[in-house]
Amino acid sequence: MKVLIMLALLAIAAPGLTRAQDTIPLTFEEAVDIGLKRNVNYQTTQNQQEVLRMSRLNAQLQHLPAVSLSSNLNRQVGQQFQQVEGEVIVTNQINDIIRSGFNSRIPVFNGFQLLNQTKASRFFEEAGEYALSRLAEELSFTIARQYLQVLLDEQLHAIARENLDNQKKQLEQIAGFVKAGLRTLSDQYNQQSEVARLETVALNARIQWETDLWTLAETLQLEPNVIPWPQKLEEKGEFWMDMDLQDLYELAGRQRKDLKEQQLLEQGSQKLVAAAKGSMYPQLSAFFNYNTFFTSLDNRTISDQLLTVYPQRTFGFSLLVPVFGNFDNKAAVSRARVDLTNQKLEREALQRKIVQEVKLARENYRAAMQTLYSTKAQLLAAEQAMEAISERFRLGVSNFVDLAQANQQLVRAQSDLAQAKFTLYFQGIVMDYALGSLR
Template identity: 25%
Template sequence: MKKIFLVALLFSLVLGVKAQEKWSLKKCIDYANEHNISLQLKKLDADVQANNTKQSKLDMLPSLRGGVDYGFNYGRTLNSTNTYSDQNIESGSLSVSSNLTLFEGFKKRNTLKQNELDLKASLQDVEKAKEDLALNITSYYLDILFKKELLQVAKDQLKITQLQIERTEVLVEAGTLPKGTLMEQKAQAAQEDLTVVNSQNNLDLSLLDLAQLLDLEQIENFDISIPQLPVVNATQSMIDPESVFSNSLKFRPGIKSANLRLESSEKGLSIAKSQRTPSLSMYASWGSSYSNDFPEIGTLVDGTGNPILDDLGNPQRTVIRSEMRLSDQLRSRERKAFGFQLNIPIFNGGIVNRNISNAKVNIDRSRLNLENTKNVLRKEIQQAHANAIAAMKKYFSSQTAVSSTEEAFRYTEEKFNLGLVNSVDYNEAKNNLLRSKSNLLQAKYEYIFRTKIIDFYNGVEISL
């Protein structure tokens, strides 16, 4: 029984460790690529386009159709002798036909190329959705890291205040400080404890936001791992935004997709123009039929096996059986056809001209969409570069502010311990330090995120 208990305890501990497993940025991105619903919808759009491309290839093959029918006629019916009679007739037929388009202005070939281009564009849309999702996850991830550090700063401030309360209690008991000072310190501790609670709540909400972005079903105990963050270097230089833009034009999925759709619209114009050209097709068919009122006709012969002739010297024929055998009927009643068909468009109410005009409009629209995509990309890169520069300046300025406020707080703390300043001035100096540290953390994570965006536009995979 004891062994069973130990095994169960060990099993529960293993499950507990697994439940507490922390998510890295890569794990978050990989999971989202597999489970994010919006991304899955993009993949389904690409699958549909893949089916369209496959169908375009099959459309270039000859068509083949077969048919079989079998029926019953009752009452007064037209029989095989082309007369009406009251009888029940069973009949059936077989047919096979094929058609092959030889030429129609390269419509099918251009349709195949257009669908192939649309498929490539759809796949680039999927890649763009993946990259946008990765950027979004990175933003949420860094926000959690920021709030984790902010929570730790709040806890450290509370510890300092609690230590100060202990020292103040000693000084109050010794009569060095008035009791009001101790009350003010306790009020400050209560306020800082509320700051810790609010910081924890903000962190929990950020974790919830990321878990929901990943579409996790179980969000209890969800947490992220803390990576080794890059060091912010004052001598680090920013890549020129125009260089980043020129480089990103070669591989950005949004640009590739827009280029491919421009090519697709040009193929659409070729397809529309093909409707003006004559089309040539080849067809072939085979068919046969069966009826139970179709008699077998044979030649009359005499006792020696020679045919009996009529008055004109022709062999006399008569009904041998009232119903010819199925195999004989199919062979004797078969029909074959083979030929070519040429269709020449003359007038169709201006539909072709309208389609050509709309195709040209689609080309203009695709070209403008490409230019707009490039313009948006350039603006995003310029904005990301400007934001990164501003974040870097803010970070180093905040570093200086933290150094100054730390020195000011130490000086004020020493004076407070000697009774030279009151608790109001002391708490104000400590709050200033908290604000400067918060600003420094915010600037650090903003700078990291902005530089990651620059790297992302320059073709570097997002990672921490």
């Protein structure tokens, strides 16, 4: 009896556990939006995209001249050498010196390294955008799975509570039958035991529901003591239901963001191989240098010395022909080729994986549809059996064991149907994820 009282108190207290927290109603779309804004992994990947953008901009600006200004101010104290009338005179004095310069260099030909590096940076930036989009799909998929699990837990808890209430009413009826002498006292005790068991079942269902709610809240990075309250999902049509398997493969090949990312990474690696080969060609660049200085040993003004007397202008071309560089260039080409080969292998593996995922998702969806039809028939049969056995029990023809088994089968059928509905909905999401069309 003490156990029954404790279970009853826990069951009464459990519904207040969630209400003690702040709850916010969320549709699935709102949950995904919050997840994208607050998910740490998504935010860090989004920040990394800015690095790729700057790398692409840096590669483009490498085609422009590199310009620098220099200025140096120093003082020499001690012996100073001066040439006067053909003689070198050494004096001990202070000499203040200012040196300034302007330097510019632009590549003319470098084996198309800059051109290929610029193209590679564009491919890598675009690949990063597709990677970010695929990460958003992965996050949506995770949120969808947890969101549906919470809705399923809520329904399973409702089934458990309804079953508990029905069995309590059944206990009252059996107690009345016992008083009337229609049933034995053992039937009443058995029903009390069943009610106690169902108290535990309902409590466990409630705990599981709240646990999954907190898991979803953690995924959405909500504030402490704030949990989401998922809303019912609307039915959605599956556009791919009438498509054959080959069309689904082709559709996934066009839509999968991770495949497009891998293809772009492969193209970028090809350009890096070409850029590495360019280092073996002669390098030609043009330059222009302007230098001047001022010295306090000269009595002329600063402006005259810097602008008129001492300026020097140097311009021309610089040619660098690689002869032997300790195989540095060949090693760079080898590394680039290996990276390209690895990118090709990853693309081929991903293509095989996509085919497998699409095929498996299609088969699982069909299996989920068949399961839904079967569980509907199962529930109908269980309801009819429960109705018949309840009437036989009331008339004293059936015993308590038959009644308990019929009730357990009915509850199991209700739970299986709820599970089948959410499984079918989730398998539709899995198919959208495999096709790359999950929003």
